[in-house]
Amino acid sequence: MTKIEEVKAKLEAGKAKLVPGLVQEALDEGNAVGDILQAMTDSMGVVGDKFSAGEIFVPEMLMAAKAMSKGVEVIKPLLTSTSTSSLGTCVIGTVQGDLHDIGKNLVTMMLESAGFNMIDLGVDVSTEKFIKAIKENENVTLVACSGLLTTTMSAMKETVQALKSSGLTGFKVIVGGAPVTQAMADEIGADGFAPDAGSATVKAKELVKA
Structure with a gap:
């Protein structure tokens, strides 16, 4: 499993404490900021779909969103310098x-x-x-x-x-x-x-x- 895949898995699981460290590791490995952000956005899309389908509920959705925001905090300083910011x-x-x-x-x-x-x-x-x-x-x-x-x-x-x-x-x-x-x-x-x-x-x- 690549670091980006780990980020996605932990984000979908709502592991807010683990996601920032994994995001940093993904950056250290040389992954592009945009790719990491896209991976996290995709994961939230999966979470959103599961929520819509009734497979998960508001608490899980909020935990995943919190994990996402913690992950974004790590890459935010780097995002300001890119056009995707x-x-x-x-x-x-x-x-x-x-x-x-x-x-x-x-x-x-x-x-x-x-x-x-x-x-x-x-x-x-x-x-x-x-x-x-x-x-x-x-x-x-x-x-x-x-x-x-x-x-x-x-x-x-x-x-x-x-x-x-x-x-x-x-x-x-x-x-x-x-x-x-x-x-x-x-x-x-x-x-x-x-x-x-x-x-x-x-x-x-x-x-x-x-």
């Missing part, structure tokens, strides 16, 4: 009227480790707060709106439509949460939809690079 700034929040944040926090960790500079607005975020954050932060390329209650889907629709009609440009809007579907995302005018944290990373990168 940032995909721009992502403003994320749970829409107004909704206080759920586990899913949002997972997505925040995943997107940060993928190279986004994250601005987390927390829960119960008003449309105005989203727009203010876009104006106040540089290079906002993505706005992520989360919602877990069916009752807050109208708030999500209002938020997306307000973002689209704000006159601000240069960013894509991604939505997610248990009741959200691709059909709903299309209907409310979002640029993208992700059913879980694993696929959110893939979709976010697609949107920003499109």
